[in-house]
Amino acid sequence: MLSFPNAKINIGLNIIEKREDGFHNIESIFYPVGWKDALEVVHSDSFKLDTTGLEIPGKLEGNLIYKAFQLMKPHFQVEQEPHFHLHKVIPMGAGLGGGSADGAFALTLLNEVFKCELDHSQLHEYAAQLGSDCPFFVVNKPSFVFDRGVKFEQIDIDLSSYYIVLVNPSIHIGTKEAYAGITPRRPERSLINLIRQPISMWKGSIQNDFEERLLISYPKIADLKSQLYDEGAIYASMTGSGSTVYGIFEKEVDIESKFKGLSMWQGSL
Numbered sequence: 001m002l003s004f005p006n007a008k009i010n011i012g013l014n015i016i017e018k019r020e021d022g023f024h025n026i027e028s029i030f031y032p033v034g035w036k037d038a039l040e041v042v043h044s045d046s047f048k049l050d051t052t053g054l055e056i057p058g059k060l061e062g063n064l065i066y067k068a069f070q071l072m073k074p075h076f077q078v079e080q081e082p083h084f085h086l087h088k089v090i091p092m093g094a095g096l097g098g099g100s101a102d103g104a105f106a107l108t109l110l111n112e113v114f115k116c117e118l119d120h121s122q123l124h125e126y127a128a129q130l131g132s133d134c135p136f137f138v139v140n141k142p143s144f145v146f147d148r149g150v151k152f153e154q155i156d157i158d159l160s161s162y163y164i165v166l167v168n169p170s171i172h173i174g175t176k177e178a179y180a181g182i183t184p185r186r187p188e189r190s191l192i193n194l195i196r197q198p199i200s201m202w203k204g205s206i207q208n209d210f211e212e213r214l215l216i217s218y219p220k221i222a223d224l225k226s227q228l229y230d231e232g233a234i235y236a237s238m239t240g241s242g243s244t245v246y247g248i249f250e251k252e253v254d255i256e257s258k259f260k261g262l263s264m265w266q267g268s269l
Helices: 064-075 098-113 120-130 134-139 175-179 199-204 211-217 219-230
Strands: 006-018 024-036 038-044 048-053 081-088 143-146 151-154 163-168 235-238 245-249 263-268
Touching: 006 098, 006 134, 006 163, 006 235, 024 163, 024 263, 038 098, 064 081, 064 098, 064 120, 081 098, 098 120, 098 134, 120 134, 134 143, 134 151, 163 219, 199 235, 211 219, 211 235, 219 235, 219 245
Parallel strands: 048 081
Antiparallel strands: 006 024, 024 143, 038 081, 143 151, 163 245, 163 263, 235 245
16 A cells, blocks of 8 residues: 655744753644655565655654654554555654655555554543654644644635745754754743634744754854745745744745756645
8 A cells, every 4th residue: 555644844932941841832833745655565574664856864663653663563453564565755863754754654554555544532641652743643634733732723714825835955953953043931822813814924923942042053044044035935934943034925936947956845735
């Protein structure tokens, strides 16, 4: 069975407070976008994970697809194991949630192919064990995300009439670096209210807290954001902890030539 794990963008990202467990409570709007990997699973005698496309660093034991298999294996109703093939397209460490999507989609694939019969709440629980962004991809609809990124509420927002351009400058920003120097604070107005403003008003009110320092540390990211505005974006932002930047446009644009040599995706929201 074949599926296509997709990326997400953050529309706003507020770092609310540091938790006693070392994580941070956040609030953000997650919105799915069409930059996709391809993930296939078939029955096999033993677990396998083949990959093509972008090179995936690290050991198998740290891969979220393998971790998803370990969580789901006790529920298998057949005495076989999965053979996965992942074609990796979404840049890694880029604020797009690509690895989280792969892990969450692996859960749902295994649930169907191996007839585990888990419901959404059970899949959500396992996804939360995989990582902070993973539960979002179980439902994969626009959501207000809070707590440490594992709790969310679906929101009624439709951006399908807009066009998006995402540009990744191949700058890897680790979680530790992203949070260094961050001073958590609760915003005066919740994103739930701000997101319902016309997009033309987002520029002055919806912020990504990571930008304050990272755009200074990495001028290339700041330049990309400014360039997207120069090309006519009505709203532009870094997504997640970076380094991908996106611009939302009122209509389709052809600006691929402006970002030669960079990894990018563009299409309808």
